[in-house]
Amino acid sequence: MSVILECISVIVKNSKIISNYPGGMDGFMNSIPGGHHCTDGEIMRVGFMHHDDTEKYVQFLESLGLIFVKNDKAIDICVIDFYYGPWSDYDWLDAGEFFPEDYPNKRILYARLVGSKLKKVE
Numbered sequence: 001m002s003v004i005l006e007c008i009s010v011i012v013k014n015s016k017i018i019s020n021y022p023g024g025m026d027g028f029m030n031s032i033p034g035g036h037h038c039t040d041g042e043i044m045r046v047g048f049m050h051h052d053d054t055e056k057y058v059q060f061l062e063s064l065g066l067i068f069v070k071n072d073k074a075i076d077i078c079v080i081d082f083y084y085g086p087w088s089d090y091d092w093l094d095a096g097e098f099f100p101e102d103y104p105n106k107r108i109l110y111a112r113l114v115g116s117k118l119k120k121v122e
Contacts, residue, residue, distance in 0.1 A: 001112070005109035011079070061076075062077075095110065
């Protein structure tokens with residue numbers, strides 16, 4: 001399985017949430033701004049509509065010790081804009097698009113952890 005990408009997506013490794021976020025996954029889930037999120041158990045996607053809100057959230061995550069970009073690559077956090085693409089290079093995500101059989105004109109973007117055992121895109 002994977003997470004769906006809509007608008008502006010902040011993607012974080014669940015392992016980093018558990019190790020760095022105060023209260024672990026429960027603390028993270030209780031503090032998500034706007035409540036727009038999804039997870040496949042390996043990565044978490046939090047959605048935003050505006051770049052300013054996205055940047056503030058990434059800065060907040062960095063204040064907790066997560067690393068956004070180092071040497072031009074996303075480390076613990078990746079941001080992918082539905083229309084403009086990723087904000088930085090990444091090598092830990094497999095991101096792509098597909099067109100559902102029932103809606104062949106609807107483009108769906110997704111991301112999953114590279115090497116994930118969850119192979120099916122739903």
